[in-house]
Amino acid sequence: MKVFLDALKQISPLSEKAIEAFSEMTKEEELSKGHLLIKAGTVCNYIYFIEAGLSRTFYYKDGKDVTDWISAEGSFAASVVSFITRQPDIRNVELLEPSRICAISYANLEKLYADYHEIERLGRLLVSYGLVQLQNRFDDLHFASAQERYMKLMNTQPSLINRVPLGMIASYLGITQETLSRIRAKV
Amino acid sequence: MKVFLDALKQISPLSEKAIEAFSEMTKEEELSKGHLLIKAGTVCNYIYFIEAGLSRTFYYKDGKDVTDWISAEGSFAASVVSFITRQPDIRNVELLEPSRICAISYANLEKLYADYHEIERLGRLLVSYGLVQLQNRFDDLHFASAQERYMKLMNTQPSLINRVPLGMIASYLGITQETLSRIRAKV
DNA sequence: CGCCGAGTTGAACTGAATCAAGAAACGTGG
DNA sequence: CCACGTTTCTTGATTCAGTTCAACTCGGCG
Incomplete structure (x- = not known):
C-alpha cells in the first residue's frame, strides 16, 4: 500500500x-x-x-x-x-x-x-x-495521423510496446492491427 | 450573475x-x-x-x-x-x-x-x-463514423447547427467542411 | 451592381480498413 | 525436449470513407 x-x-x-x-x-x-x-x-x-x-x-x-x-x-x-x-x-x-x-x-x-x-x-x-x-489523447485522435499517434506513444510510454499485444495498442490508438503492423515495419 | x-x-x-x-x-x-x-x-x-x-x-x-x-x-x-x-x-x-x-x-x-x-x-x-x-466525445471520435458523429450532435445540441458556421462544426467533429456538407445533403 | 463569405458540388487521390493467407512465438501436456 | 494448438504478428490485394483541390452557387450588403 x-x-x-x-x-x-x-x-x-x-x-x-x-x-x-x-x-x-x-x-x-x-x-x-x-x-x-x-x-x-x-x-x-x-x-x-x-x-x-x-x-x-x-x-x-x-x-x-x-x-x-x-x-x-x-x-x-x-x-x-x-x-x-x-x-x-x-x-x-x-x-x-x-x-x-x-x-x-x-x-x-x-x-x-x-x-x-x-x-x-x-x-x-x-x-x-x-x-x-x-484531453491530450483527445487532441491526438482529433487531428493527428496514425503514425504520429504511434510515435507519441513510443515516446511517452515505450514500455507498453512490449507488454501489451499489438491489437490492443492498435485499437487504443484508434487504428487496426494491420495498419499498426505496417507503420511499425516502416520505422 | x-x-x-x-x-x-x-x-x-x-x-x-x-x-x-x-x-x-x-x-x-x-x-x-x-x-x-x-x-x-x-x-x-x-x-x-x-x-x-x-x-x-x-x-x-x-x-x-x-x-x-x-x-x-x-x-x-x-x-x-x-x-x-x-x-x-x-x-x-x-x-x-x-x-x-x-x-x-x-x-x-x-x-x-x-x-x-x-x-x-x-x-x-x-x-x-x-x-x-x-470521455463521451472521445468515444465518438475513437470509433464512430463521420455520419454517426454528426447525427449525435444533431440529437444532443441541435441548436448549434444554425448558430455555428459549418466549417467550425466540421472540425469540431474531426472532419472537413466538404465532407460535412455532403453528409448533410444525404440527410 | 459587383464583391465577399459561407456553403455546395464534382473529380481525382489517399490513408486506412477489410478480407485473406501465412509466419512466428508461446505455452502446455506428453 | 519436442509436438501441438493457439494466439500474436506480418504481408498482400482490394475497397472505401474521407481528403484535397477546384469550380461554382447563393444571399447579403456596401
Whole structure:
C-alpha cells in the first residue's frame, strides 16, 4: 500500500490522520493475469490503483474489441464514467499481467471526501489531471495521423510496446492491427 | 450573475456564505461577437461561465483552424488544460455571438477552494462532469463514423447547427467542411 | 451592381480498413 | 525436449470513407 499512499501524497500534501483514514478504507490485493476488475453492464463501485502490474479498459463496438485505456503501475484504473455517473457502462477492466492493486470503494471515498477537506482537494486534483491526460489523447485522435499517434506513444510510454499485444495498442490508438503492423515495419 | 449561481447550486448545494463569497469573486461582463476571451500562447487565468451567448475554443494545426470545443449558454469556457496545468497552451477562446459572461480568476478560485470545503467539492464535481463529457466525445471520435458523429450532435445540441458556421462544426467533429456538407445533403 | 463569405458540388487521390493467407512465438501436456 | 494448438504478428490485394483541390452557387450588403 505504500506505493499508493506515496503517490497520493505527491499530488497533494495530506495530514497523518487523512493518510491513516485512507489506508483504512483501502484494501490491497494480489490478482492474477486475466482477472476482471470491472465487468461491463455494471456500475463501477471501485477505483483501483495499480501498485505493480498492468491493466486495460476495453469494450465492444460492433463486436470488435476496443481498448480504451491502459493503466500501468503507478496509475489508476476504473470505468471512470460509470464511477462518476453511477450508471452502468459498457467498459470492462482486466489485468494484462499479475498485479498488486489497491482498491477503494465509491462509498468509502465519498465518506473520506465528506470528512476531510484535504482529501476532497486531492480528489479534485486527481480528476483534473485525469482530464488533462484525456484531453491530450483527445487532441491526438482529433487531428493527428496514425503514425504520429504511434510515435507519441513510443515516446511517452515505450514500455507498453512490449507488454501489451499489438491489437490492443492498435485499437487504443484508434487504428487496426494491420495498419499498426505496417507503420511499425516502416520505422 | 443569477444564472451562474443557480447553475452552481444545482451541481452541489452551497451555503449562503459560500454563494456570497462566490459572487464577490466573480465579475460579470457583456462582450461583443468576436471578442477573444483567451489568447493562444498565454496561461489561461480565468474560467468563464456563459450566461447568454456562445463561444468556441480553437487552435491551429498545420495552419488549419480546428474547433476544439463549443460552449453555449449554461456551460463553461476555458482553455482547460492551461487553466489546470498553469502552462501556456495553443488554444484560443472567442465569442461567436454577443454574450454575457461570468469570469472567475484562477487565484480567486483557489482562494475559494481553500476557504470552503463545499466549494472544493463543487469544483471536484464540475471537473468530474467535464471529464465525463470529454470521455463521451472521445468515444465518438475513437470509433464512430463521420455520419454517426454528426447525427449525435444533431440529437444532443441541435441548436448549434444554425448558430455555428459549418466549417467550425466540421472540425469540431474531426472532419472537413466538404465532407460535412455532403453528409448533410444525404440527410 | 459587383464583391465577399459561407456553403455546395464534382473529380481525382489517399490513408486506412477489410478480407485473406501465412509466419512466428508461446505455452502446455506428453 | 519436442509436438501441438493457439494466439500474436506480418504481408498482400482490394475497397472505401474521407481528403484535397477546384469550380461554382447563393444571399447579403456596401
